[in-house]
Amino acid sequence: MIKYSFSIYDLEYFLLILTRVSCFVFIAPFFSMQNTPRNVRIALSFFTSVLLYQSLTPAAVVEYNTVLEYAIIIIKEAVSGLLLGFGATLCSSIVSFAGAVADMETGLSMATLMDPNTRDMTSITGVLYQYVLTLMLIATGMYRYLFGALADSFKLIPVNGAVFHGKTLVNAMVRFLSEYVIIGFRIVLPIFCTMLLLNAVLGILAKVAPQMNMFAVGIQLKVLVGLSILFFTTSLLPRASEMIFTEMREMIVAFVEGMT
Secondary structure, three states, rough: OOOOOOHHHHHHHHHHHHEEEEEEHHHHOOOOOOOHHHHHHHHHHHHHHHHHHOOOOOOOOOOOHHHHHHHHHHHHHHHHHHHHHHHHHHHHHHHHHHHHHHHHHHHHOEEEEEEOOOOOOEEEHHHHHHHHHHHHHOOOOHHHHHHHHHHHHHHHOOOOOOOOHHHHHHHHHHHHHHHHHHHHHHHHHHHHHHHHHHHHHHHHHHHOOOOHHHHHHHHHHHHHHHHHOOOOOOOOHHHHHHHHHHHHHHHHHHHHHOOO
C-alpha cells in the first residue's frame, strides 16, 4: 500500500506549476493542434508538472494573505505560460504568410483549407508549409527544446517571480514583425521572382500578339509554373524550417527576458 502525504503549501506550489505548464501546452505549436486529443494534453500537462515539481523541490512557500492574492499569482503564472507558448506560435505563423503570398502570385488564393495550428482558413500552400514545419519540428526534436525552455523558465522566472516589463515585450514584438516579413519573403522568394519574370513575359507577348487572350493563358501558366517551382524548391523547406526555429528560440528568450 502506497502512502503519500503532502502539505497544503506543497499543493499550492504544484497547482501554480500546473497552471504555467497547462497554459503553455494549450497554446504551444504542435501540442495545441486540433488533432491532439484533450486527454493527451491534460495528461501531458499533469505529468510534466509532476516532474518539474520533483526537480524544483524543496518547494518555496508561496506568500499570500487572501484568496484574491492567490488568484493574482495564478493569473501571473497563466500569463507567463501563455507568453512562452505564444512566442513559439507566432513564429509558426510565418509559413502561413509565405503560403498566402505564394498562392496570391500563382492564382490559388481563393482555394483555402483549415490550418491545423491556428484553426483558421488559410491558403493551400500555407497548409503545405505548415505540415512540413510540423514534420520538421518532430524530426529535429524541436519539441524537446520547447519543453526544455519551459523547464528552464522556472529557474529564470521562479513561481510568483514574474515581473512583466512592457517595454521589453513590445520591443520583442516590433522586432518580430520585421523578421516576420523578411523570413516569409525569403521562403517564397523563388516563386515570387519566377512570377515576376512570367508577368513580364506575358506583358511583352500581349504587346507583340494583341489578338491572343493573355488573361486566359496567363492563369494557366501561373498555376503550372507556380506548382513546378513549388515542387523544385521542396528541398529548401528544411532550411526554411531552420530559420523559423531560430526565430522561435529568439522569441522565447526575448519573452523570458521581458518577464525577469
